[in-house]
Amino acid sequence: MDSPYSHELKVAFAAIQRAAEISRSVFAQVDLGVLKKDDLSPVTIADFAIQALLTATFHAAFPNDKFVGEESAAELRENPVLLERVWSHLQQAAGGGGGGDADADGLCRIPESPEQACQMIDWCGSGVPGGVGTGRVWVFDPIDGTQNFVRGELYAINVALLEDGKQVLSAVGCPNLSPDVTGPVMDNSLDPEGRGSIVFAVRGYGTHVRQLTGSLDEVSVRAIPRHAEEAPTLRSVTCLNTLASGLEDVHIAAAELLQMPFPGCNLLPWVIRYVVMGLGLANTTFWVYNTRTRLAKAWDHAGAMLLFEEVGGKITDVDGRDIDLTAGRKMAANYGFVAAPKNLHGLVLRTLQDVIRQDGRIELIGSGA
Structure with missing residues (x-):
């Protein structure tokens, strides 16, 4: 290249x-x-x-x-x-x-x-x-x-x-x-x-x-082909039954509403999850932290996100904001993650936010989301 x-x-x-x-x-x-x-x-x-x-x-x-x-x-x-x-x-x-x-x-x-x-x-x-x-x-x-x-x-x-x-x-x-x-x-x-x-x-x-x-x-x-620009279906990668930082019930409910087989690829390391999406073996992941004070770490996401973006994928936080790597070692400008094919990202984001609201966790939804 x-x-x-x-x-x-x-x-x-x-x-x-x-x-x-x-x-x-x-x-x-x-x-x-x-x-x-x-x-x-x-x-x-x-x-x-x-x-x-x-x-x-x-x-x-x-x-x-x-x-x-x-x-x-x-x-x-x-x-x-x-x-x-x-x-x-x-x-x-x-x-x-x-x-x-x-x-x-x-x-x-x-x-x-x-x-x-x-x-x-x-x-x-x-x-x-x-x-x-x-x-x-x-x-x-x-x-x-x-x-x-x-x-x-x-x-x-x-x-x-x-x-x-x-x-x-x-x-x-x-x-x-x-x-x-x-x-x-x-x-x-x-x-x-x-x-x-x-x-x-x-x-x-x-x-x-x-x-x-x-x-x-x-x-x-x-x-790798640009498989995530106009994807016909959602294919999950997540971390199920391993990490306590996320709301698994929300993740499972959102996947069910999206009719997306879950967990799909099941991986602990964040970077490997981006690798799998970059390679086209999955195209969707989301993570709702159990509190808005929980912050991601820059080294778990910086660069690796580019692997998915360069095949057409879109990544925002749970509020729909672009990911901001300038906020510090901990990513204080963002809450959680939503990565999905560009043509389906809006659907995934809305579904996830709806599940959070229906689950009675309105405090996890940011202003304007």
Whole structure:
């Protein structure tokens, strides 16, 4: 795919390949170094090491760009043993993964020391997406779906580029999802051949998929048709019976009114849900948080949403507002999500809002919705 972001994609592919090697190396260990953050979400050695690798690599390639990422280095600074384990995986990555990916060997970087690793992780941990006039900001989710990762199920490495707060590039590494996957996709739908995939998009140039390993000139790239512009039916992807943050009864009732088989694809990681919609294995997802004070995190959505938008899909919040990535690390300008084919998005949005009202939860409907 020729685009103005060809070099950025080349760096992203290389970084994702090396990040996937780190994740596999960590998973091979008995102790994954799982910690619980303040919001009770898990984080592993792989999260820290991959965020350091991504930041070092993109900073070397694009020294004027800024960064946002999920993790901060506070735990590492307080736990020298954990920091040493992270540093060990980074040093192993610096030696090459043995996968024969020359691009990864030539483009990837690691921090120069454990202290610089902490510093680079904190660049991301304190970064904000920004808005008009803020320039280029890379957004990383080093492991989206950490709970899945520790179980050996589907997870993603999310890399996004924003310019003045707008998504322009998405590259999502799926180390155990086949590039030829067929639906329905579940958390345990693992690639039987172990190839993995990268699903990527550049604004205005469509969504594409390739296998994870191999240099650009060695692997085939498949363009995904714009299936979500004029879709005849709704096909669901959601997360059922796993997360407590959403109103499952509302989701189920809305799907029934829409005559949409539910759950369809059932996946924990948000990024993988966007991947599945980008690939055409689903075309609809919605999420009503159980309170309006619950805020989504930018790294779970930035870039990955572009995969669906570039095949014709439309994404708003539950109030019908456009998604605003400039509001901060937590997406304070939006409540929930509604993603659907462009021609059916209005129907899905109205149905969901009607169910919320009929359920007596009028406080969840924003003014003007």
